[in-house]
Amino acid sequence: MAKTAPNLCFPPLNLNQNRRENLFLSKNGCFIQKPSSKTTLLSPIFSSCTPIRISASPARSIDYQLTDYNVKILRFCELGNLHNAMELLCLSEKSELEPRTYTSVLQLCAGLKSLTDGKKVHSIVNSNNVVLDELLGSKLVSFYATCGDLKEARRVFDGMGKKNVYLWNFMVSEYAKTGDFKESIRLFKMMVERGIEVNSYTFSCVLKCLAALGGLKNGECVHGYLLKLGFGCCNSVVNSLISFYFKGRRPESACELFDKLTDRDVISWNSMISGYVSNGLAQRGLEIFKEMLRLGVEVDSATIVSVLVGCANSGILSLGKAVHALAIKSCFERRINFSNTLLDMYSKCGDLDGALRVFEKMGERNVVSWTSMIAGYTRDGQSDGAIRLLQQMEKESVKLDVVAITSILHACARSGSLDNGKDVHDYIKANDMESNLFVCNALMDMYAKCGSMEDANSVFSSMAVKDIISWNTMIGGYSKNCLPNEALKMFAAMLEELKPDSRTMACILPACASLSALERGKEIHGHILRNGYSSDRHVANALVDLYVKCGVLGLAQLLFDMIPSKDLVSWTVMIAGYGMHGFGNEAITTFNEMRDEGIEPDEVSFISILYACSHSGLLEEGWRFFYIMKNDFNIEPKLEHYACMVDLLSRTGYLSKAYEFIETMPIAPDATIWGSLLCGCRIYHDVELAEKVAERVFELEPENTGYYVLLANIYAEAEKWEEVKRMRERIGRKGLRKNPGCSWIEIKGRVNLFVSGNNSHPQSKKIESLLKKLRRKMKEDGYFPKTKYALIDADEMQKEMALCGHSEKLVMAFGLLTLPPRKTIRVTKNLRVCGDCHEMARFMSKETGREIVLRDSNRFHHFKDGYCSCRGFW
DNA sequence: TTAGGGTTAG
Numbered sequence: 001m002a003k004t005a006p007n008l009c010f011p012p013l014n015l016n017q018n019r020r021e022n023l024f025l026s027k028n029g030c031f032i033q034k035p036s037s038k039t040t041l042l043s044p045i046f047s048s049c050t051p052i053r054i055s056a057s058p059a060r061s062i063d064y065q066l067t068d069y070n071v072k073i074l075r076f077c078e079l080g081n082l083h084n085a086m087e088l089l090c091l092s093e094k095s096e097l098e099p100r101t102y103t104s105v106l107q108l109c110a111g112l113k114s115l116t117d118g119k120k121v122h123s124i125v126n127s128n129n130v131v132l133d134e135l136l137g138s139k140l141v142s143f144y145a146t147c148g149d150l151k152e153a154r155r156v157f158d159g160m161g162k163k164n165v166y167l168w169n170f171m172v173s174e175y176a177k178t179g180d181f182k183e184s185i186r187l188f189k190m191m192v193e194r195g196i197e198v199n200s201y202t203f204s205c206v207l208k209c210l211a212a213l214g215g216l217k218n219g220e221c222v223h224g225y226l227l228k229l230g231f232g233c234c235n236s237v238v239n240s241l242i243s244f245y246f247k248g249r250r251p252e253s254a255c256e257l258f259d260k261l262t263d264r265d266v267i268s269w270n271s272m273i274s275g276y277v278s279n280g281l282a283q284r285g286l287e288i289f290k291e292m293l294r295l296g297v298e299v300d301s302a303t304i305v306s307v308l309v310g311c312a313n314s315g316i317l318s319l320g321k322a323v324h325a326l327a328i329k330s331c332f333e334r335r336i337n338f339s340n341t342l343l344d345m346y347s348k349c350g351d352l353d354g355a356l357r358v359f360e361k362m363g364e365r366n367v368v369s370w371t372s373m374i375a376g377y378t379r380d381g382q383s384d385g386a387i388r389l390l391q392q393m394e395k396e397s398v399k400l401d402v403v404a405i406t407s408i409l410h411a412c413a414r415s416g417s418l419d420n421g422k423d424v425h426d427y428i429k430a431n432d433m434e435s436n437l438f439v440c441n442a443l444m445d446m447y448a449k450c451g452s453m454e455d456a457n458s459v460f461s462s463m464a465v466k467d468i469i470s471w472n473t474m475i476g477g478y479s480k481n482c483l484p485n486e487a488l489k490m491f492a493a494m495l496e497e498l499k500p501d502s503r504t505m506a507c508i509l510p511a512c513a514s515l516s517a518l519e520r521g522k523e524i525h526g527h528i529l530r531n532g533y534s535s536d537r538h539v540a541n542a543l544v545d546l547y548v549k550c551g552v553l554g555l556a557q558l559l560f561d562m563i564p565s566k567d568l569v570s571w572t573v574m575i576a577g578y579g580m581h582g583f584g585n586e587a588i589t590t591f592n593e594m595r596d597e598g599i600e601p602d603e604v605s606f607i608s609i610l611y612a613c614s615h616s617g618l619l620e621e622g623w624r625f626f627y628i629m630k631n632d633f634n635i636e637p638k639l640e641h642y643a644c645m646v647d648l649l650s651r652t653g654y655l656s657k658a659y660e661f662i663e664t665m666p667i668a669p670d671a672t673i674w675g676s677l678l679c680g681c682r683i684y685h686d687v688e689l690a691e692k693v694a695e696r697v698f699e700l701e702p703e704n705t706g707y708y709v710l711l712a713n714i715y716a717e718a719e720k721w722e723e724v725k726r727m728r729e730r731i732g733r734k735g736l737r738k739n740p741g742c743s744w745i746e747i748k749g750r751v752n753l754f755v756s757g758n759n760s761h762p763q764s765k766k767i768e769s770l771l772k773k774l775r776r777k778m779k780e781d782g783y784f785p786k787t788k789y790a791l792i793d794a795d796e797m798q799k800e801m802a803l804c805g806h807s808e809k810l811v812m813a814f815g816l817l818t819l820p821p822r823k824t825i826r827v828t829k830n831l832r833v834c835g836d837c838h839e840m841a842r843f844m845s846k847e848t849g850r851e852i853v854l855r856d857s858n859r860f861h862h863f864k865d866g867y868c869s870c871r872g873f874w
Numbered sequence: 875t876t877a878g879g880g881t882t883a884g
Contacts, residue, residue, distance in 0.1 A: 103875085107875090135875070138875070138876080139875080142875090142876080166875080166876055166877070167876090169876095169877065169878085170876075170877075173877075173878085199877095199878095200878070200879090201877055201878045201879095202878090203878085203879095204877090204878040204879050205877090205878065205879095207879085208878090208879085235879085236878060236879050237878090237879080238879085239878090239879040239880070240878075240879045241879090242879085242880090243879065243880070265879095265880095266880080267879055267880045268879085268880080269880085270879095270880035270881070271879070271880045272880090273880085273881095274880060274881065275880090300880090300881090301881070301882090302880050302881040302882090303880085303881080304881085305880095305881040305882055305883095306880075306881060306882095308881095308882090308883090309881085309882085309883080312883085335882085336882095337881090337882040337883070338881095338882065338883090339882095339883090340882070340883040340884075341881085341882050341883045342883085343883070343884095344882095344883045344884070345883085347883095347884090348883095367884080368882095368883055368884050369883085369884080370884085371883090371884035372883060372884045373884085374884075375883095375884055376884090401884095403884050404884070406884095407884060
């Protein structure tokens with residue numbers, strides 16, 4: 001009370017002689033007015049006041065006014081009038097000024113953060129040759145530090161003779177405040193070297209600095225030192241140690257200290273809760289909280305905050321709600337930051353309604369509250385709700401910051417809303433946020449996920465500063481958007497600029513996989529091994545996928561077996577791999593193993609297993625999985641699942657059942673589903689059903705040439721040349737062009753692409769002659785070319801010529817000519833392999849003793865000794 | 875003359 005109350009009864013500024021007898025000088029050198037006899041409340045202060053000896057003579061009193069600058073300056077200081085205090089200080093003679101006057105003015109300068117005035121005081125101190133004693137020195141140091149001139153503070157500090165432990169601690173903590181923890185530690189070492197008697201404050205600050213520096217070993221040394229000095233039982237020091245060990249990711253050491261701490265206060269308990277929560281051990285943190293309640297330890301707002309974060313991280317809504325009630329009781333919930341934490345707890349626990357209730361009840365909201373809600377909707381898959389909130393934010397003129405922008409971009413990316421994303425981009429431009437790295441990375445990600453790699457690239461090109469995330473986003477974006485060549489180019493450019501990381505590997509491998517670029521993939525695999533990225537599960541899964549898609553199933557299996565803790569993706573990739581290669585039974589065994597491991601399949605793993613069943617003709621098993629998915633796992637079948645089932649029925653010849661199945665589907669079938677049945681009609685030569693089905697397909701996808709060609713082929717195989725002609729005319733009328741078939745083969749890391757019918761390759765002549773030679777031998781062996789597939793109503797010779805030009809044949813011949821003997825020929829085709837080419841590949845494998853692995857748009861065909869792994873299911 | 879250790883979301 002004595003420190004603040006005197007201000008309440010100050011006299012007016014201009015000293016009134018008549019009232020002087022009422023003035024007293026307080027202990028800290030300030031004038032205070034003597035209270036009237038009625039004032040009893042402040043009377044205790046006066047017991048500590050010394051009356052100033054003031055003569056009643058008018059002459060002496062004038063003399064006082066002229067000479068005692070100290071008193072006047074002190075009075076101005078007390079009034080906060082720095083201007084007048086400075087003016088008087090400048091007017092005063094050295095001999096008139098007392099040390100206390102300088103310190104008071106300096107304190108005011110610090111309070112008002114007036115660096116200029118404080119510097120002036122400092123220069124007066126210097127020019128008056130005033131000795132910097134402990135007090136004046138401390139004031140100068142703290143003045144400079146408070147005004148942000150830590151360098152000058154340090155200069156004064158270093159120039160001082162005797163310094164007490166407070167001032168040393170002050171400097172240590174000032175460096176820590178600016179983030180210069182190393183300098184803090186250097187000072188601490190100086191303290192120890194100079195024999196300064198450190199105290200508990202020193203250790204609190206030093207341990208915080210060491211935690212920030214990640215100096216676990218140094219911290220342990222300090223721990224030993226403080227024990228030696230006898231601070232091992234000091235509650236505040238042990239609390240600091242607990243926090244230090246938690247920050248150093250050593251919860252067990254923190255726990256040991258807490259267990260031994262007899263004098264626990266609320267900070268000790270809170271340190272344990274928040275320490276566990278921030279170490280990803282929220283459940284243990286919550287247990288500490290329960291123990292705290294059990295023992296009747298009083299909780300405070302910091303306890304509640306940490307517990308809420310713990311509930312959010314572990315998804316324990318019930319406890320979160322109970323703590324919410326406790327917060328209401330304690331009136332904590334009225335503060336905005338607290339409400340935001342609460343809101344986030346509900347949102348992360350999946351209770352969006354609860355989050356919304358907090359949000360709506362909040363008296364004041366800031367951008368964090370809004371962003372929290374947006375993130376909640378996005379997390380819940382309700383991107384539309386997130387975008388609606390953005391519009392509401394705009395209406396309420398809430399200014400978006402970087403985090404808000406990135407959250408909204410994330411919502412747009414999740415929902416694939418390119419238009420909304422572009423609006424956000426406009427906002428970014430209008431608000432000068434284009435140079436922010438985080439914003440740019442999120443923008444690129446949004447464009448990539450919305451399928452616009454052109455826009456993503458334009459953001460990328462305009463970035464002055466790029467980090468590894470920028471590069472990875474672009475590479476991953478190209479890979480996922482079926483632009484593997486661009487991904488590889490970007491990867492090559494990245495290598496010129498910076499070292500890739502494990503995430504880069506997981507982004508580039510799918511590009512190699514989609515190109516079946518085995519050699520490039522192997523190069524990257526080598527890089528992964530050299531850099532120790534194989535333990536990254538994303539990388540390991542991508543490697544399995546790479547070898548699956550490059551047709552090296554054995555290696556994929558080996559790598560899969562080597563993954564120590566397989567996740568759902570690892571299993572799903574392997575199941576799909578077996579399916580793609582026609583190993584349906586192996587896929588089923590793998591699926592069962594996954595369930596034995598306690599991993600629950602999701603809708604994607606069911607697509608993989610159903611796909612595997614359909615590509616191996618496993619009808620009964622397929623139905624069983626379809627049933628299990630719906631009934632045991634409560635997964636509502638999606639179009640992809642129905643497509644697999646239709647495919648399975650069609651491939652196994654149950655065409656009318658497939659038709660019925662489509663008609664009774666609870667969701668509208670798309671062209672792919674009808675297309676599967678159309679393929680079945682082709683396999684089983686059901687022209688009548690094919691016509692019925694084809695019309696449904698044409699309605700849904702009138703522009704897709706593939707389906708017109710498919711029907712034309714069905715007609716051609718039935719030798720209905722009139723209908724083939726009709727189809728060709730229909731295609732011609734619509735101005736549609738058949739998608740050109742192309743195939744490629746990677747030789748020495750280079751992808752060699754062949755387009756059907758194109759003979760511009762430098763080795764064309766050699767290829768042609770090899771194919772003719774092979775064809776002759778095949779005929780001798782009783783092989784008749786499947787000329788039906790030529791789709792041309794011409795004479796047999798012409799048809800055979802047309803078939804010779806199919807891209808997969810050209811590539812296979814090129815492979816035979818170029819690759820060393822016994823090397824497997826690996827071919828990839830953009831469309832489904834044609835029947836004639838399939839026959840020829842079978843023959844080639846027998847005739848040349850070569851293994852041929854052909855990946856078409858649908859599956860793998862392994863040709864060996866005249867047999868194909870697809871067993872006719874393709 | 876003065877201080878520290880626990881908490882706050884997107």
